Amino acid sequence: MxxxxxxxxxxxxxxxxxxxxxxxxxxxxxxxxxxxxxxxxxxxxxxxxxxxxxxxxxxxxxxxxxxxxxxxxxxxxxxxxxxxxxxxxxxxxxxxxxxxxxxxxxxxxxxxxxxxxxxxxxxxxxxxxxxxxxxxxxxxxxxxxxxxxxxxxxxxxxxxxxxxWVPRVRQRRLEPWVYTRPGGRPRVLITAGTRNLVLDTLGTPLRRLVDKLTGAGAEVLVAALPEAAERLGVELGDVRVGWIPLDVVAPTCDLAVHHGGATTVATMMNAGVPQMIIPDKRMSANVAESLCGFGAALMVDGQRPDAGRDPGELIGAACREILSDPRYAERARLLAEESASxxxxxxxxxxxxxxxxx
Missing domain, CATH: 3.40.50.2000 (Glycogen Phosphorylase B;)
Structure with missing residues (x-):
């Protein structure tokens, strides 16, 4: 055919x-x-x-x-x-x-x-x-x-x-840190997908979000388009930033923070990773609401901020909750098992x- x-x-x-x-x-x-x-x-x-x-x-x-x-x-x-x-x-x-x-x-x-x-x-x-x-x-x-x-x-x-869902993305030469878990601390991946050149859709300055996560003892990876990696690398210092194949790195992560794109959601879900979603459009919010309802994610809607509450604080608190409560990881694993079936x-x-x- x-x-x-x-x-x-x-x-x-x-x-x-x-x-x-x-x-x-x-x-x-x-x-x-x-x-x-x-x-x-x-x-x-x-x-x-x-x-x-x-x-x-x-x-x-x-x-x-x-x-x-x-x-x-x-x-x-x-x-x-x-x-x-x-x-x-x-x-x-x-x-x-x-x-x-x-x-x-x-x-x-x-x-x-x-x-x-x-x-x-x-x-x-x-x-x-x-x-x-x-x-x-x-x-x-x-x-x-x-x-x-x-x-x-x-x-x-x-x-x-x-x-x-079978993850498939552009690949690159891999170093061991991409496919191995860090010892003794959680790993958090931040990305805004392929449609966003810079990660300015996550509801809070990226540097501030990274600082909150590293301050809580996490290792942070930032997956971004190659065009943005050079600027973000200067801004974020020693944080690993660049094109990271999500299908390879996902199984090593304890949390993914992202914009709610269906491909990112599905790739993390396939690996059983709980998610913190800041949707950048209504369709992404629909995806996030469904995952939250299942218990495998939390959402902070940057388009509809809580009155008097700083989005950065809300995002940081949500990340800490997911990393400290094993129920999110358990629900994420259930979704991964369903997807695999x-x-x-x-x-x-x-x-x-x-x-x-x-």
Whole structure:
């Protein structure tokens, strides 16, 4: 089969589809990844054959603004490389494309909140494209794959094919400290993901947060994009800072402090690491609320600060609570066990291989 994977947004989306795309390649299928220009380097770093379809980064919720260019680019690609199956994500443009060329479509997401309102809005924005292409209503995806463990999904979530989260990120040459635990003290990882050049979304100055954690006896690692590492290294002194493969370092951590990105959450959850989340957008807050409800995390919402309370103090107190109370680690381990029990990408691939055409 020829399988086309489509991605847009951040590098994290590339990393999220890589396990299933790699499983398809390992099974002997031809695979292409259709990506935005800003994501091509990430695709190359994980060994996926990628083709650029637009020069600009796609942002979720903007399907209607960029749909014509994206659809035309995909249709042009299909003239010379016609897929037998299309796998997309949050955007509905690949769904339109798959329906237009009459091949099965699967949607893969990691989500804990209802997407119904966002999806309705996106579909309404795509109506002009459906009319332009002479199409009626869009068929439902042949398969809806959700990487989020069922325990975190809210009541009423759409039926989905569960799939195990398999961490996959850009790698680097490793030194022993990356994959070994420090002796006699907890390890805390701080990151703001790949969409934030600097860690200014964590609700308090980074230096202050690091000082609070080291003052409590923790070893602190700061995972940041290479572009930010030089400046942060000067600011933070002897703290290790730079591109740290989260999948490798996660099993050595006792706590992760971050912005609530789904990829970061899932990678830490996969390793059984409790989390302190300062969400940088509503979607991240939904993820954080679900984890908190399960007992594997705490959240400080920097967008909605407590009146009269310093966010830095709240974050520091939450970190101390997680590190001192073993119940957070116990709940995090339960999530890791649930995630490990879900079907692997290779198992889900076998079902994708026999999806009927619309």
């Amino acid at each position: 020829k399988i086309l994977f489509t991605v847009g947004g951040s590098q994290a989306i590339v990393f999220a589809v890589t396990p299933l795309a790699s499983a398809a390649r390992n099974a002997g299928h031809e695979v292409l990844l259709a990506a935005d220009e800003p994501l091509m380097e990430a695709a190359e770093s994980v060994g996926l054959p990628a083709v650029c379809i637009t020069p600009d980064r796609m942002r979720y919720g903007q399907d209607g603004m960029t749909a014509t260019d994206r659809l035309d680019a995909l249709l042009e690609l299909a003239e010379v490389w016609t897929p037998d199956l299309v796998v997309g994500g949050l955007s509905h443009v690949p769904r339109v494309f798959a329906a237009r060329i009459k091949v099965p479509y699967a949607r893969q997401v990691w989500h804990v909140a209802s997407m119904a309102h966002r999806d309705r809005t996106a579909e309404e924005m795509l109506q002009p494209e459906l009319e332009r292409l002479g199409m009626g209503e869009l068929p439902e995806p042949g398969m809806f794959i959700n990487l989020c463990p069922p325990s975190l999904r809210p009541p009423g979530s759409p039926a989905a094919r569960s799939m195990r 879900l079907p692997t990408p290779a198992e889900v691939l076998r079902e994708l291989e026999v999806l009927p055409a619309p």
